[in-house]
Amino acid sequence: MSEKTILIVEDEPILREVLKDYFASEGYGALETGDGNEALALCRDRAVDLIILDIMLPGLDGWSVCRRIRKTSDVPIIMLTARADEDDTLLGFELGADDYVTKPYSPPVLLARAKRLLESRARLRAPSYAGDSLRLQGVHLHFPSRTVTVEGDLIGLTHTEFEILAYLMQNHGIVVTREQLIRKIWGYEYDGDDRTINTHIRNLRAKLGEKSSLIATVVRAGYKFGGER
The missing domain is CATH 3.40.50.2300 (Response regulator)
Incomplete structure (x- = not known):
């Protein structure tokens, strides 16, 4: 390496x-x-x-x-x-x-x-998914290049935003709790609060534009990719 x-x-x-x-x-x-x-x-x-x-x-x-x-x-x-x-x-x-x-x-x-x-x-970045990409409901993630397109238009995500979106899409239709996101994305004892997660999700939704509703908030549970908020 x-x-x-x-x-x-x-x-x-x-x-x-x-x-x-x-x-x-x-x-x-x-x-x-x-x-x-x-x-x-x-x-x-x-x-x-x-x-x-x-x-x-x-x-x-x-x-x-x-x-x-x-x-x-x-x-x-x-x-x-x-x-x-x-x-x-x-x-x-x-x-x-x-x-x-x-x-x-x-x-x-x-x-x-x-x-x-x-x-x-x-x-x-590792090629661990079929075709090295995920494509769901008009959102396409390409892992080797770490690029995201929405209905063919390229959008720019930060490292953390890309990780959150990838994790939600990998668990399409399943509610992901804030605790699961913290363990997956940060991987150590977390010293922030829910506003930190909320800020990343808000930024991600803004960048998804018309597809923002694909990231649904499930009250008192977490988030889910797919479906209206």
Whole structure:
């Protein structure tokens, strides 16, 4: 398996170096910067497999960096925040982040989060379904390219949105609980609340457009692909 490259965007030099050395010691390639514009340049010029992105950057902040990256890439993004503010977390998800970690944190915890995202991304890219795709009611998922089309029109999904849609479609017609989604998508002890799941589902429905009703909310149970809400 080829070495995975992690881009660390953190404005505290000491913390940035600690994370870079830690990820390197675990067998990952590590790029680092404390500048939002330089982070965008690195994403453009280098092959990056995952981004660890601090919100509070000088100049171009983490929100803006995330927003711009999402215009061209679905690379997994873990946001770092110094505040345990649920609104910050939800905004990050709305902009396309896949996960968040609140400071202070330990490098092993951050590594575990990164590994989970990278493993789930590799799993979804693996050819494990007939024809490497799913096609249901006008929605077509192609796993090797991680592309989604709705009635033939290509739509852009984040890594987490793609995983949620794939899981719901794989369980077509079956109610999937929030707990099942958490275990499948995040895979570790969850420290958010239902608003986090709801935000991802809302974003996914918005991107599905006229097909948004295919993701049905089942009150006090969860979600189901197929059928009106």
